[in-house]
Amino acid sequence: xxxxxxxxxxxxxxxxxxxxxxxxxxxxxxxxxxxxxxxxxxxxxxxxxxxxxxxxxxxxxxxxxxxxxxxxxxxxxxxxxxxxxxxxxxxxxxxxxxxxxxxxxxxxxxxxxxxxxxxxxxxxxxxxxxxxxxxxxxxxxxxxxxxxxxxxxxxxxxxxxxxxxxxxxxxxxxxxxxxxxxxxxxxxxxxxxxxxxxxxxxxxxxxxxxxxxxxxxxxxxxxxxxxxxxxxxxxxxxxxxxxxxxxxxxxxxxxx
Numbered sequence: 001x002x003x004x005x006x007x008x009x010x011x012x013x014x015x016x017x018x019x020x021x022x023x024x025x026x027x028x029x030x031x032x033x034x035x036x037x038x039x040x041x042x043x044x045x046x047x048x049x050x051x052x053x054x055x056x057x058x059x060x061x062x063x064x065x066x067x068x069x070x071x072x073x074x075x076x077x078x079x080x081x082x083x084x085x086x087x088x089x090x091x092x093x094x095x096x097x098x099x100x101x102x103x104x105x106x107x108x109x110x111x112x113x114x115x116x117x118x119x120x121x122x123x124x125x126x127x128x129x130x131x132x133x134x135x136x137x138x139x140x141x142x143x144x145x146x147x148x149x150x151x152x153x154x155x156x157x158x159x160x161x162x163x164x165x166x167x168x169x170x171x172x173x174x175x176x177x178x179x180x181x182x183x184x185x186x187x188x189x190x191x192x193x194x195x196x197x198x199x200x201x202x203x204x205x206x207x208x209x210x211x212x213x214x215x216x217x218x219x220x221x222x223x224x225x226x227x228x229x230x231x232x233x234x235x236x237x238x239x240x241x242x243x244x245x246x247x248x249x250x251x252x253x254x255x256x
Contacts, residue, residue, distance in 0.1 A: 051103075054251040098183045105177075157200075163208065
């Protein structure tokens with residue numbers, strides 16, 4: 001008797017749903033607001049119309065020294081590119097960001113020497129937490145036929161996530177990172193509400209797929225969220241290895 005009752009109820013429910021569907025109109029599920037803003041896309045790697053240009057090949061007006069933000073950035077600009085000055089330290093953006101889309105291109109010299117981590121080592125810190133290498137690092141390294149630990153090769157979230165592929169181009173060619181960064185959120189008492197997340201396309205290849213970042217980068221030990229923070233600058237690393245320094249160009253960001 002119970003089974004018959006349940007069967008009858010299911011039939012009735014299905015009949016009611018079908019009737020409701022028949023009465024529905026296409027416009028019932030059409031949404032007209034909010035209207036997305038118009039953005040003119042860039043062509044051939046150029047920045048879209050709503051981007052903040054961080055480096056256009058001319059100067060470092062958007063950058064300061066990371067260890068002393070009162071000082072202008074002291075890396076080398078020439079021939080439309082930005083080259084790491086390993087002797088002065090890291091640089092970071094004057095402006096701080098929360099969630100964003102980042103485009104950045106980098107290249108190691110064609111005659112680069114060294115091996116492993118001592119071969120074009122740098123990093124893009126997606127949120128800088130102050131002096132030194134504090135922050136969340138997307139590794140930059142010549143990983144073209146260069147063996148090293150896989151969670152430290154190009155495209156890795158350093159010491160946390162191995163890239164899904166290795167699309168690194170040969171030395172002398174320009175590599176491209178396109179990054180979607182979602183910043184961590186903290187409660188008023190400093191506890192973590194939601195961790196950072198990041199997606200990375202490396203030369204058009206997906207290498208990090210919306211991974212949940214475990215905390216700021218740790219060279220030794222496990223990462224963890226120990227410091228609540230808000231919007232942060234984006235930092236570029238002067239690693240200090242013995243190989244020839246690498247260069248950057250065409251850096252822009254869209255706030256999300």
